[in-house]
Amino acid sequence: MSVLIRIPTPLRRLSNGQEKVEVSSGSLESVIDSLEQSFPGIKGRLCDDQGALRTFVNIYIDGEDVRFLEGINTQVKDGSEISIVPAVAGGMN
Amino acid sequence: MTYVKSLVCRSCFEEYPIEPLNVCEMCFGPLEITYDYESIRKNISRESIEAGPFSVWRYDAFLPVSRENAVDIGTGFTPLTKAENLGSRLGLNNLYIKNDSVNPTFSFKDRPVTVTATKALEFGFDVLACVSTGNLMGSVAAHGAKAGMKTIVFFPENLEQSKQVSASIYGPVMVAVDGNYDQVNRLGSELADNRNWAFVNINMRPFYAEGSKTLGYEIAEQLGWKSPDNCIVPAASGELYTKIWKGLKEFSDVGLINQPSTKMFLAQPQGCSPIVSAYIADQKIVPPVIPDTLAKSLAIGNPASGPFALETISETNGAAVATPEEEIVAGIELLAETEGIFTETAGGVVVSSLKKLAENGDIGPDEVTIIFITGNGLKTQEVVTGGVKLVKTGPTFSEFEDLIGSEANF
Numbered sequence: 001m002s003v004l005i006r007i008p009t010p011l012r013r014l015s016n017g018q019e020k021v022e023v024s025s026g027s028l029e030s031v032i033d034s035l036e037q038s039f040p041g042i043k044g045r046l047c048d049d050q051g052a053l054r055t056f057v058n059i060y061i062d063g064e065d066v067r068f069l070e071g072i073n074t075q076v077k078d079g080s081e082i083s084i085v086p087a088v089a090g091g092m093n
Numbered sequence: 094m095t096y097v098k099s100l101v102c103r104s105c106f107e108e109y110p111i112e113p114l115n116v117c118e119m120c121f122g123p124l125e126i127t128y129d130y131e132s133i134r135k136n137i138s139r140e141s142i143e144a145g146p147f148s149v150w151r152y153d154a155f156l157p158v159s160r161e162n163a164v165d166i167g168t169g170f171t172p173l174t175k176a177e178n179l180g181s182r183l184g185l186n187n188l189y190i191k192n193d194s195v196n197p198t199f200s201f202k203d204r205p206v207t208v209t210a211t212k213a214l215e216f217g218f219d220v221l222a223c224v225s226t227g228n229l230m231g232s233v234a235a236h237g238a239k240a241g242m243k244t245i246v247f248f249p250e251n252l253e254q255s256k257q258v259s260a261s262i263y264g265p266v267m268v269a270v271d272g273n274y275d276q277v278n279r280l281g282s283e284l285a286d287n288r289n290w291a292f293v294n295i296n297m298r299p300f301y302a303e304g305s306k307t308l309g310y311e312i313a314e315q316l317g318w319k320s321p322d323n324c325i326v327p328a329a330s331g332e333l334y335t336k337i338w339k340g341l342k343e344f345s346d347v348g349l350i351n352q353p354s355t356k357m358f359l360a361q362p363q364g365c366s367p368i369v370s371a372y373i374a375d376q377k378i379v380p381p382v383i384p385d386t387l388a389k390s391l392a393i394g395n396p397a398s399g400p401f402a403l404e405t406i407s408e409t410n411g412a413a414v415a416t417p418e419e420e421i422v423a424g425i426e427l428l429a430e431t432e433g434i435f436t437e438t439a440g441g442v443v444v445s446s447l448k449k450l451a452e453n454g455d456i457g458p459d460e461v462t463i464i465f466i467t468g469n470g471l472k473t474q475e476v477v478t479g480g481v482k483l484v485k486t487g488p489t490f491s492e493f494e495d496l497i498g499s500e501a502n503f
Contacts, residue, residue: 009116010118055104055400058395
């Protein structure tokens with residue numbers, strides 16, 4: 001009964017170098033809370049003081065941007081894969 | 094020599110040493126290069142710049158690498174042309190075109206890429222990579238060839254054929270991704286995390302972004318060391334738009350020009366206009382959209398520099414304008430017919446936006462206005478092939494004369 005989270009480089013110092021972490025399923029918010037229990041400090045990197053996702057943090061559940069779903073309230077099903085991706089862009093023209 | 098100091102987060106201002114790093118560990122914000130402006134002010138003058146090469150490298154004091162080891166295929170110092178015909182059509186007496194479609198790979202992308210390829214070699218990378226909506230991959234492949242680096246480029250598989258050809262000729266590994274640009278970008282971000290490649294617009298992004306500032310420097314120098322009243326810039330990620338403004342501000346900070354009062358106008362196609370929507374709704378962040386536009390080079394639904402572009406609009410009293418999709422081709426045709434410049438779809442967006450701004454009186458008739466034409470029309474020929482109208486004749490004089498006689502409008 002778990003979901004897989006891929007940890008990007010900027011957070012691997014907090015995850016003791018782990019690239020993949022498994023936590024219990026639930027809402028994205030609860031998934032982030034579980035992550036915080038294992039790796040204190042990680043939530044503050046992803047969410048602002050009000051608990052909202054930071055501007056430059058993109059989270060994808062099975063490839064879907066959570067901003068097109070229900071944001072931090074999106075339910076993450078068992079077996080889902082979560083990617084945390086910094087909001088870089090490019091390719092303009 | 095360079096005057097680089099450090100990398101700083103554009104969002105929370107955390108500082109980092111100069112490394113191939115683009116994301117702040119604290120808040121995921123993008124990193125930006127900082128410079129020792131005091132030393133630049135002391136050592137750099139209009140004369141010292143004017144004595145430099147006729148390329149972006151004349152401005153290397155403001156870049157993260159110096160010109161000595163530049164991977165240079167002749168980028169920059171492109172023409173700033175007074176657009177008398179288009180101007181008179183629109184009632185603008187001081188309209189200029191910054192024609193960046195004449196760069197070595199026919200788009201402004203050569204500016205960021207020449208800088209990044211140079212820095213990537215300095216860091217010791219042997220692979221140059223990118224995610225691209227088309228123009229960037231041609232530039233990366235060309236500079237990689239010049240630098241003797243391997244290149245690998247990722248792009249949405251529905252990309253225009255001519256953009257694919259314009260990259261493949263230089264011999265990169267071409268990866269066509271079944272997805273839109275934002276999905277390609279995400280794949281690239283995850284790859285950059287796990288491979289030792291210089292992704293020019295991902296892990297090398299802070300260096301890459303600096304190259305676009307040279308457009309700001311050039312227009313100021315070409316106007317006789319002055320800033321214009323208005324700039325109209327196409328936007329996808331919003332990076333180019335913010336960097337032209339940064340270039341003007343830096344020139345003023347070190348005393349090369351007076352403080353700019355330029356209004357910065359941002360242009361997007363209606364089918365992918367997340368920054369315009371956020372501007373109209375008076376938001377500080379940019380909610381993403383799914384792109385559906387003819388202007389594939391501007392089809393970024395999730396623009397990373399969106400929040401900074403919104404700041405620039407407000408700082409300069411500018412505005413953001415969306416061009417209806419059906420007016421993009423009309424913009425391309427108008428520029429070609431009046432000024433003899435064939436631009437791609439992004440240029441069509443800019444020209445149509447200019448027309449709208451002029452009609453609405455947002456731009457004064459005597460103000461110095463610059464439109465940025467960032468890519469060449471041959472790369473998006475598909476959108477205008479329907480406009481080819483033929484007059485068919487036999488090969489003899491009389492056949493042609495007969496035809497002329499019957500063609501009242503010829």
